[in-house]
Amino acid sequence: MHSIARQPRPPAAERNGAPRILVVDDSRAQRMVLAATLRRSGYEVFEADSGEAALEVAQEHGLHLVLSDWMMPGMSGPDLCRALRQREGGDYVYFILLTSKNERAEIAEGLEMGADDFLTKPVSGDELRARLNAGNRILDMQGELTAKNRLVEDTLNELQRLYDLVDSDLREARKLQDALVRDRFHDFGVGQVSLLLRSSGHVGGDLVGFFRASQTQIALYSIDVSGHGITSALMTARLAGHLNTASPEYNIALSHTAGDFYRVLPSDVVVTRFNDLMSNVIETEHYFTIVFAIVDLNSGDVQLTQAGHPYPAVQRKNGTIEYHGNGGLPVGLIDGAGYERVSLHLEPGDRLLLCSDGLTECHQPSGALLEEEGLARMLADHHDVRGPALLEQLVADLAEFHGSDAFPDDLSAVLFEYAGK
Structure with a gap:
């Protein structure tokens, strides 16, 4: 002892x-x-x-x-x-x-x-x-x-707590944003619509959708809000409200006629109304690109307006690829900007693809972009694949092209496949 x-x-x-x-x-x-x-x-x-x-x-x-x-x-x-x-x-x-x-x-x-x-x-x-x-x-x-x-450790612990709180909120926001696109596939009988929406982060700035514009017409839209994250996601939520047919009086693409009846406006008028809304009502530094298309299910005629969005692609029944549109200015950049309407025709077996630049501007590890030519090759390689399966295949091909499925930008697309009567 x-x-x-x-x-x-x-x-x-x-x-x-x-x-x-x-x-x-x-x-x-x-x-x-x-x-x-x-x-x-x-x-x-x-x-x-x-x-x-x-x-x-x-x-x-x-x-x-x-x-x-x-x-x-x-x-x-x-x-x-x-x-x-x-x-x-x-x-x-x-x-x-x-x-x-x-x-x-x-x-x-x-x-x-x-x-x-x-x-x-x-x-x-x-x-x-x-x-x-x-x-x-x-x-x-x-x-x-x-x-x-110890001060650094306490600060890091507090930051982690705040990060976990923000992460939890963003996960809930992701669910709410996904709810903006509830129906990812719809069969109209004479045509089918498939949607792709994949955010690069918790929430994103892309928005895709469709709605029945009349007994014989459907409207398709693909939107990409500038930037990423929460503010872009909030903007997409507001834009989705302006394209909702549950309250047609607030739908920017519809015009009241009489009683409970509304008619769909021409595509260039719809985009112009969005530009006026961004310039005069929504005060923000954000802008967005869009393709808004109206399809006549009986005739296969399509009118569309492109505003800074990638060119819409048409794949004919025989597999050939065409790009339509005239570029146009993004919405919300210039007050009073004008937009043009483009017309095209779909035959039974043709399909129309509207996509965001998350696809066309995706890059290889070397830095080379996919661009419209690369997208055309992917569509040609999968000419026989239909509906949501085609969109899934495009994402898989894009991941192989990029070298990873952690894409640098949101991915979104609207695929309309016309069967005709």
């Missing part, structure tokens, strides 16, 4: 701010000499007569400065140093070895076992104070670093 000798502590007023040190030596006389020197230098001194006792004292009082003899029965000074270093969760301890050894190899051994410094017996009071002053400076810097690390 090892005894622990500790001198009476001075009054609290004297202890306030005094550095504390643990002196470890199996020689009581040597401890007394060192302790007297240290107290004269303003230290609060704790004593232990063995390495085992020193571990208890250091743990009990949270001591960070240790002056220990090298040679002691049982646990040596280097062994004590290593044991202190291996404690879990303990703050840094500045450890000085006292030794009569003066060979470099032995001193190096002590330093390798974790000691910070060493003093050769007999100890000079001036040298002891100088070494301890250096140790205290290091402990002060270590304490400041620890405090800053």
Whole structure:
């Protein structure tokens, strides 16, 4: 059983701010000499007569400065140093070895076992104070670093908490945005509509959809709001409200005639009305591109207006690809901008594809873009694939082209396949 000798502590007023040190030596006389020197230098001194006792004292009082003899029965000074270093969760301890050894190899051994410094017996009071002053400076810097690390850790934990909260909100927002496109496939008998909407992040700025414009007409639209993230997603939600047939009086593409009857406006008028809305009602720095098309299910005639969106593609029954449209300015850039209407005709077996630039501007690892030519090759390769399966195949081909399915932009498309009567 090892005894622990500790001198009476001075009054609290004297202890306030005094550095504390643990002196470890199996020689009581040597401890007394060192302790007297240290107290004269303003230290609060704790004593232990063995390495085992020193571990208890250091743990009990949270001591960070240790002056220990090298040679002691049982646990040596280097062994004590290593044991202190291996404690879990303990703050840094500045450890000085006292030794009569003066060979470099032995001193190096002590330093390798974790000691910070060493003093050769007999100890000079001036040298002891100088070494301890250096140790205290290091402990002060270590304490400041620890405090800053804890502040950084607390800040990171708070940021993680906020991130998790935002991430949870964005996941819910993703569900709400997906609900804007409830029906991803619809069969009108003489034609089928398939939709693709895949955000590159939690939420995106693309919007696709369709609605029955009259007994014989359907409207198709593909929209891409500038930017990414929450503000773009909010814009798509507002635009979706202006194309909702559940409240036709608010649908920007419909005009009231009489009673409960509405008629669909020409495609260029619809896009112009959107531009007026963005310029005069919705005050935002965002703009969007769009293709708005009206399909006559009886005749196969299509009128469409392109405003900054990729060119609509028509794949004929025989597999040939055509691009239609005239470019046009994005919506919301210039007040009073004009838009043109383009007409085309679908024969039974033909199909029309409206897609965002997330497809055509997707790039290879080398930086080369897919563009319209690459999209045409994909459509040609899968001429016999129909409906949602074709859109899934396009995404798979695009992932192979890009080298990853982590696409840099939102992907969206409207596929209309005309069967005719």
